Amino acid sequence: xxxxxxxxxxxxxxxxxxxxxxxxxxxxxxxxxxxxxxxxxxxxxxxxxxxxxxxxxxxxxxxxxxxxxxxxxxxxxxxxxxxxxxxxxxxxxxxxxxxxxxxxxxxxxxxxxxxxxxx
Ligand code: HEC
Numbered sequence: 402x403x404x405x406x407x408x409x410x411x412x413x414x415x416x417x418x419x420x421x422x423x424x425x426x427x428x429x430x431x432x433x434x435x436x437x438x439x440x441x442x443x444x445x446x447x448x449x450x451x452x453x454x455x456x457x458x459x460x461x462x463x464x465x466x467x468x469x470x471x472x473x474x475x476x477x478x479x480x481x482x483x484x485x486x487x488x489x490x491x492x493x494x495x496x497x498x499x500x501x502x503x504x505x506x507x508x509x510x511x512x513x514x515x516x517x518x519x520x
Pocket of ligand 1: 437
């Protein structure tokens, strides 16, 4: 009987979708991860390695946006604000989920107003 119990446990464990076993990524990880936001391809972000400079450095965003929701909306679809932008519409194109974008916005919102940006 014991072996049947063990087999049942293994069977149930096998049914848990891998996504739920995945660790939740932090806002910084989602922003830096090349398979997720890959924001460093275009933006300098504090502590980010080898950033590109197609977009402006992402700091001081509390000065640039009235509130966090506006920041989330911008990341969801920057073409609403500038149809000619080269920034991908992360939400509209389903590159990131709304929840992932919110997590990134929470992270970006915490970045200091002034930071040393080495050119
Ligand atoms: C292909 C390049 C590219 C990528 C990748 C990219 N951006 Fe941008 N981003 C831009 C450009 C260019 C701008 C300047 C705004 C414009 O074009 O109108 C910008 C502007 C912004 C702004 C507004 C900054 C300000 O001070 O006005 C925010 C916030 C932003 N990006 C967040 C992000 C986040 C978060 C990611 C990753 C999830 C990201 N971007 C990925 C190109 C990019």
